[in-house]
Amino acid sequence: xxxxxxxxxxxxxxxxxxxxxxxxxxxxxxxxxxxxxxxxxxxxxxxxxxxxxxxxxxxxxxxxxxxxxxxxxxxxxxxxxxxxxxxxxxxxxxxxxxxxxxxxxxxxxxxxxxxxxxxxxxxxxxxxxxxxxxxxxxxxxxxxxxxxxxxxxxxxxxxxxxxxxxxxxxxxxxxxxxxxxxxxxxxxxxxxxxxxxxxxxxxxxxxxxxxxxxxxxxxxxx
Ligand SMILES: [Ca+2]
Ligand SMILES: [Ca+2]
Numbered sequence: 001x002x003x004x005x006x007x008x009x010x011x012x013x014x015x016x017x018x019x020x021x022x023x024x025x026x027x028x029x030x031x032x033x034x035x036x037x038x039x040x041x042x043x044x045x046x047x048x049x050x051x052x053x054x055x056x057x058x059x060x061x062x063x064x065x066x067x068x069x070x071x072x073x074x075x076x077x078x079x080x081x082x083x084x085x086x087x088x089x090x091x092x093x094x095x096x097x098x099x100x101x102x103x104x105x106x107x108x109x110x111x112x113x114x115x116x117x118x119x120x121x122x123x124x125x126x127x128x129x130x131x132x133x134x135x136x137x138x139x140x141x142x143x144x145x146x147x148x149x150x151x152x153x154x155x156x157x158x159x160x161x162x163x164x165x166x167x168x169x170x171x172x173x174x175x176x177x178x179x180x181x182x183x184x185x186x187x188x189x190x191x192x193x194x195x196x197x198x199x200x201x202x203x204x205x206x207x208x209x210x211x212x213x214x215x216x217x218x219x220x221x222x
Pocket of ligand 2: 108
């Protein structure tokens with residue numbers, strides 16, 4: 001299932017058998033920016049080509065450092081844990097990050113560049129009431145400059161190279177809702193008496209850091 005993420009949209013997701021989602025993995029796949037294409041669009045002149053700028057730019061790509069993170073909060077809205085590039089394993093390996101990709105793909109390989117496993121059963125035994133999945137851009141290019149950004153939420157725990165059954169897919173490529181955006185609040189898991197409920201959010205933001213996003217979440221999304 002591929003869902004279009006609209007601003008402010010939220011939908012509760014359950015498995016096909018109606019059970020709430022349990023252990024899940026989230027992933028992000030994205031590409032580098034083709035600087036030659038962008039350079040031509042912004043007007044590399046004939047003289048530039050003669051002196052070799054255009055030639056030297058052939059095959060040159062600009063790195064894009066997207067960062068996938070999961071932040072957990074207690075019932076009072078206090079931060080419990082941050083799983084991100086700087087803290088790849090939280091206590092008890094409840095949240096596990098596959099490692100920081102700081103570049104993006106040269107060519108679309110169809111594989112996620114970063115993934116985070118969420119052990120929901122173990123998470124339920126902590127004070128965490130909400131787990132929020134976010135994506136921000138460390139290198140700060142707006143999303144519309146990035147050739148593709150695809151996100152997935154998978155049913156189960158998977159490493160970076162594992163084939164994973166998708167509960168949800170989100171394709172931000174060319175989506176005008178994300179023009180100018182540099183970050184995204186993707187979805188949240190909310191603890192209920194019946195288990196965790198997955199609620200999509202799809203809110204684009206211009207936040208430049210995980211800390212800014214954390215504050216925004218604490219003010220508006222818990
Ligand atoms: Ca990264
Ligand atoms: Ca990839």
